[in-house]
Amino acid sequence: MDDEISGSFRRTSSRTRKVASKMVAALASSDNRTQAALARLEALESDNAGPEVIELNDDDDASLDEDDSVHVQKRQSKNTKRRTRQAKALESAKKAPRTFLELLQEANLESLPPHVPSYLRAGVGPPSSTSRRHFCTVCGFTANYTCVRCGVRFCSGRCQNIHNDTRCLKFVA
Amino acid sequence: MSFDDSFPPFLESIKSLLEGKLFFVTKEREQGRGSGKWREMPNVVVLDNGGGLCKAGIGGDNNPTAVVPNCLGRPSASKKWLVADQLQACEDLTSATLRRPFDRGYLINPDLQKEVWDRVFRSLLHVDPTASSLLLVEPLFNLPSIQRSTDEIVFEDFGFRSLYVADSPSLVHLYEASHRPDGLLSKAQCSLVVDSGFSFTHAAPVLQNFTINYAVKRFDLGGKALTNYLKELVSYRSINVMDETFLIDDVKEKLCFVSLNVSRDLQIARRRGKDNLFRCTYVLPDGVTHMKGFVKDLDEAQRYLTLPDETLPQPVEKKEDGHPEFSEKPEERKRIDLTKTEFTLTNERFLVPEMIFHPADLGMNQAGLAECIVRAVNSCHPHLHPVLYESIILTGGSTLFPGFAKRLEKELRPLVPDNYQVKITTQEDPILGVWRGGSLLASSPDFEEMCVTKSEYEELGSIRCRRRFFH
Numbered sequence: 001m002d003d004e005i006s007g008s009f010r011r012t013s014s015r016t017r018k019v020a021s022k023m024v025a026a027l028a029s030s031d032n033r034t035q036a037a038l039a040r041l042e043a044l045e046s047d048n049a050g051p052e053v054i055e056l057n058d059d060d061d062a063s064l065d066e067d068d069s070v071h072v073q074k075r076q077s078k079n080t081k082r083r084t085r086q087a088k089a090l091e092s093a094k095k096a097p098r099t100f101l102e103l104l105q106e107a108n109l110e111s112l113p114p115h116v117p118s119y120l121r122a123g124v125g126p127p128s129s130t131s132r133r134h135f136c137t138v139c140g141f142t143a144n145y146t147c148v149r150c151g152v153r154f155c156s157g158r159c160q161n162i163h164n165d166t167r168c169l170k171f172v173a
Numbered sequence: 174m175s176f177d178d179s180f181p182p183f184l185e186s187i188k189s190l191l192e193g194k195l196f197f198v199t200k201e202r203e204q205g206r207g208s209g210k211w212r213e214m215p216n217v218v219v220l221d222n223g224g225g226l227c228k229a230g231i232g233g234d235n236n237p238t239a240v241v242p243n244c245l246g247r248p249s250a251s252k253k254w255l256v257a258d259q260l261q262a263c264e265d266l267t268s269a270t271l272r273r274p275f276d277r278g279y280l281i282n283p284d285l286q287k288e289v290w291d292r293v294f295r296s297l298l299h300v301d302p303t304a305s306s307l308l309l310v311e312p313l314f315n316l317p318s319i320q321r322s323t324d325e326i327v328f329e330d331f332g333f334r335s336l337y338v339a340d341s342p343s344l345v346h347l348y349e350a351s352h353r354p355d356g357l358l359s360k361a362q363c364s365l366v367v368d369s370g371f372s373f374t375h376a377a378p379v380l381q382n383f384t385i386n387y388a389v390k391r392f393d394l395g396g397k398a399l400t401n402y403l404k405e406l407v408s409y410r411s412i413n414v415m416d417e418t419f420l421i422d423d424v425k426e427k428l429c430f431v432s433l434n435v436s437r438d439l440q441i442a443r444r445r446g447k448d449n450l451f452r453c454t455y456v457l458p459d460g461v462t463h464m465k466g467f468v469k470d471l472d473e474a475q476r477y478l479t480l481p482d483e484t485l486p487q488p489v490e491k492k493e494d495g496h497p498e499f500s501e502k503p504e505e506r507k508r509i510d511l512t513k514t515e516f517t518l519t520n521e522r523f524l525v526p527e528m529i530f531h532p533a534d535l536g537m538n539q540a541g542l543a544e545c546i547v548r549a550v551n552s553c554h555p556h557l558h559p560v561l562y563e564s565i566i567l568t569g570g571s572t573l574f575p576g577f578a579k580r581l582e583k584e585l586r587p588l589v590p591d592n593y594q595v596k597i598t599t600q601e602d603p604i605l606g607v608w609r610g611g612s613l614l615a616s617s618p619d620f621e622e623m624c625v626t627k628s629e630y631e632e633l634g635s636i637r638c639r640r641r642f643f644h
């Protein structure tokens with residue numbers, strides 16, 4: 001199943017910023033391993049995928065404003081201007097999370113004639129061989145077994161136990 | 174958008190550049206520095222604006238003035254956001270929150286980018302943008318909307334006098350061709366540039382200093398995903414480092430390498446004690462005596478280099494299901510975890526860079542590096558195929574892993590017709606190579622003529638100006 005995951009541009013854009021929560025949700029639903037695998041790929045392209053996400057969902061604006069007002073008092077006006085602009089930049093980064101995939105959709109590259117080089121056309125495409133090597137998530141060696149609950153791979157009874165005890169349905173131990 | 178067949182005027186200048194006139198110009202500039210003469214020639218700021226690192230300096234120089242993270246970060250113990258070089262200077266970046274202007278290799282947040290550039294131009298380069306030109310290196314296939322917002326930052330926010338936009342493969346080719354004037358690369362005027370960057374890897378054929386856009390192939394894996402993958406493995410196996418981007422970047426850079434024989438190396442990695450040539454230990458920062466992590470025993474970490482390339486050394490027979498990593502009882506393991514000040518790595522060291530060669534192992538439905546190269550070459554005219562395979566240049570931070578070029582050759586050889594040679598060279602400095610090419614171009618005699626000026630931008634707008642750059 002997870003062999004059929006498509007390239008980046010078929011993933012939906014709104015996901016990127018909520019990877020961890022999505023991942024937890026996806027992992028919790030045993031019939032949705034493809035979603036879990038997708039979320040994991042998303043996580044590989046995000047920054048500080050763990051607590052940062054929680055912090056993003058929290059209302060963090062207050063602390064930024066506070067930060068600014070402290071600086072208004074303490075710093076010279078030139079510096080203050082800088083801080084305010086910086087706060088604005090960070091705020092916009094948070095409030096309007098324009099992801100590349102959103103911009104890509106807007107660009108509507110599919111409508112270009114096929115001979116025109118574009119981001120989409122440059123994608124390398126699927127590998128010629130579909131064989132996928134699986135490595136044990138516990139120890140890294142060749143893994144022949146799949147966890148029925150979360151779809152993660154392991155190589156032996158010993159690693160399965162470690163997986164079940166500490167990792168299954170958790171992204172990190 | 175279509176490729177214009179007419180020869181652009183600046184090809185001439187590149188030709189003269191390759192013939193060595195450039196070095197004269199560079200010299201002249203250096204001599205002119207500090208005297209009145211310098212003033213007549215405005216600065217060209219050369220900016221290789223990567224998703225991970227921002228490389229910036231003055232055209233004509235040998236090296237960039239600033240190589241800084243292209244991001245803002247806030248240390249966990251602080252409320253203050255640090256920009257670019259301030260992050261490098263920061264002592265404790267444990268669990269720092271990061272904000273990057275780039276997503277998937279493209280500039281998506283102009284406001285954050287302005288912050289980084291402001292810091293770079295004013296505090297690090299000490300240039301006045303309104304008195305300077307800008308040579309900006311942009312990712313291939315940049316979207317028109319992103320180009321528009323980039324032009325806005327360049328001309329409206331910073332007020333640069335003029336702008337030239339280049340892509341990395343053509344600059345890498347330019348640099349290599351000018352440094353090896355007798356090589357095949359220069360004579361045939363073509364090469365295949367492999368740029369493994371922060372969020373993606375491109376295989377790009379270059380002909381007569383132009384990237385052959387219709388033949389470029391990309392897969393979506395670069396240094397960022399590798400670092401995140403290593404975080405995942407270490408977090409699964411020893412200690413939670415999911416938020417430690419800077420720390421794991423360091424681990425990756427110091428300890429990862431490309432295996433020349435994965436199944437053999439997996440076997441070696443299960444051995445116990447001294448027979449395990451891959452085992453090494455990384456010490457975590459303790460926040461008291463050392464603020465940065467480090468490799469515990471460098472000699473131990475280097476032992477894998479004694480391995481022969483191909484043959485399996487006499488296997489030391491161990492119990493088939495022996496799991497040296499988990500020989501302790503589970504309770505013991507947990508107790509150790511709680512007081513962990515270091516972690517060991519074995520097969521992670523090569524399983525991480527392995528993904529560049531087989532993204533399918535991660536569940537990505539994309540071909541790996543060797544096939545990516547073959548598909549790029551096959552998209553070119555057959556006459557070019559033998560020359561391209563013989564002029565492969567590696568650039569970008571992810572090509573720095575020991576064993577990278579050797580492994581690539583091993584994977585590529587069976588895919589290339591027997592009568593063609595495969596020759597792969599890594600740039601002298603794969604992180605700075607693009608910038609250095611840009612520095613060369615910026616010091617060519619008619620660089621200014623190639624640029625779009627601020628008034629042209631104001632008159633014609635972004636889209637019409639961009640047509641001049643041929644991509």
Ligand SMILES: [Zn+2]
Binds near residue numbers: 137138154159
């Ligand atoms: Zn295992």
Ligand SMILES: [Zn+2]
Binds near residue numbers: 148
């Ligand atoms: Zn499981």
